[in-house]
Amino acid sequence: MDVLSAFDTWAWIGWLVLILVFLVVEMLTGELTFLMLSVGSVVGLAADLVGAPLWLQVILAALAAGSLLTFLRPPLLRRLHRGADTRPSNVEALLGLEGLVLSRMSPSVAGQVKLANGDVWTARAETDTRIDPATRVEVVRIDGATAVVRPTQQRAHDTASD
Structure with a gap:
């Protein structure tokens, strides 16, 4: 039980690390997937700071990231690629x-x-x-x-x- 309480006590550090890792990967890929995962991790961090248990933090982070990936990422990608040249090449x-x-x-x-x-x-x-x-x-x-x-x-x- 001592290990679980240590995870629960220091979970905010894990959320910060996840946020930073996802942001770095997003900068390398530019496809907005890891940005949505990063925002989901911010929700997990916020839940930790409010005092939610670790299992609830993970569920909230996953729900937020999944919702963002499903509903926000597609229109953002369309808007991002709106002016792209669609002519065939090569x-x-x-x-x-x-x-x-x-x-x-x-x-x-x-x-x-x-x-x-x-x-x-x-x-x-x-x-x-x-x-x-x-x-x-x-x-x-x-x-x-x-x-x-x-x-x-x-x-x-x-x-x-x-």
Whole structure:
């Protein structure tokens, strides 16, 4: 029984340590999860300072942290990321991009394609068809450093006057 009374007497130090640890981890992550846990620990500390038993402190801290994580964190994250750039980047930005075939390609033989953004990529055909130069293609996926493409409906040199 002596150990439990020692825990109950010095619980405020444990709450302070938890608050500080959670705040440091929050500074490293920035996802607001540990901030909510830290505020829950503040509730536990407040319960200790009022004289609540240790079991009640833990329950109150857990309820506060759980409520904050459930109800406050999602709207705060939406507000935090409200102005974020949602445009695709890197490989995702290449998917669906059109290009012009520079050298003949097939699924087994790579060729080259000049994409609409100006980049020249090594490319392979998606299907079992050969794609000739001057054919308009669309990027379906990226396999390593190779664009997998499929032809679009029209060829680059086709015009209404042909």
